[in-house]
Amino acid sequence: GAGVSQSPSNKVTEKGKDVELRCDPISGHTALYWYRQSLGQGLEFLIYFQGNSAPDKSGLPSDRFSAERTGGSVSTLTIQRTQQEDSAVYLCASSLESAGAGELFFGEGSRLTVL
Amino acid sequence: AQSVAQPEDQVNVAEGNPLTVKCTYSVSGNPYLFWYVQYPNRGLQFLLKYITGDNLVKGSYGFEAEFNKSQTSFHLKKPSALVSDSALYFCAVRDPSGSARQLTFGSGTQLTVLP
Numbered sequence: 397g398a399g400v401s402q403s404p405s406n407k408v409t410e411k412g413k414d415v416e417l418r419c420d421p422i423s424g425h426t427a428l429y430w431y432r433q434s435l436g437q438g439l440e441f442l443i444y445f446q447g448n449s450a451p452d453k454s455g456l457p458s459d460r461f462s463a464e465r466t467g468g469s470v471s472t473l474t475i476q477r478t479q480q481e482d483s484a485v486y487l488c489a490s491s492l493e494s495a496g497a498g499e500l501f502f503g504e505g506s507r508l509t510v511l
Numbered sequence: 512a513q514s515v516a517q518p519e520d521q522v523n524v525a526e527g528n529p530l531t532v533k534c535t536y537s538v539s540g541n542p543y544l545f546w547y548v549q550y551p552n553r554g555l556q557f558l559l560k561y562i563t564g565d566n567l568v569k570g571s572y573g574f575e576a577e578f579n580k581s582q583t584s585f586h587l588k589k590p591s592a593l594v595s596d597s598a599l600y601f602c603a604v605r606d607p608s609g610s611a612r613q614l615t616f617g618s619g620t621q622l623t624v625l626p
Binding site for chain 2: 400431437438441446452454455496499500501502503505
């Protein structure tokens with residue numbers, strides 16, 4: 397498709413289970429970002445990938461969170477041993493990396509509910 | 512460090528009236544500034560950006576924003592509001608001279624245009 401695609405759109409899980417969220421960026425976009433949006437909150441940066449460089453993981457809230465990007469394209473965000481406070485909408489975005497001047501294109505998000 | 516503030520959680524305006532959504536930022540160098548809009552249960556959509564040049568930038572759907580370096584502001588404006596403009600608006604900043612490559616977002620302002 398032409399836009400950023402995220403799956404699943406909704407995920408309900410039980411506390412303690414692991415979840416994987418997938419992001420398929422726009423073709424040709426070298427930069428990929430994960431953000432988290434909690435109810436009534438702004439966007440919280442999680443992780444950033446740029447080409448073959450080491451990812452910027454500075455926003456990951458705990459070691460239960462990890463992400464990878466395979467082949468410079470699809471990315472997977474994994475949350476291990478989910479907690480109720482992990483409930484949020486997880487947004488993925490991609491951009492053409494133009495020295496930071498390029499706008500981000502967002503997917504519609506994956507809504508995670510931890511019971 | 513880069514940061515952005517949206518001092519108003521909620522803005523209400525009558526249809527046909529001008530609207531302003533406020534944003535102030537903090538960076539060590541010259542900022543890259545962005546506005547995004549989020550409609551219910553959707554991802555964020557890019558509206559406009561300031562990188563360099565003319566302080567008044569025009570974007571999608573008739574929106575514009577003015578970069579004011581002395582006041583460190585980047586307020587979003589529209590001369591005549593529409594009911595369909597009702598949505599959640601986010602301001603974002605990136606400091607190109609800093610080490611962070613992600614956009615830092617404000618907490619968002621809910622705009623309601625009343626018919």
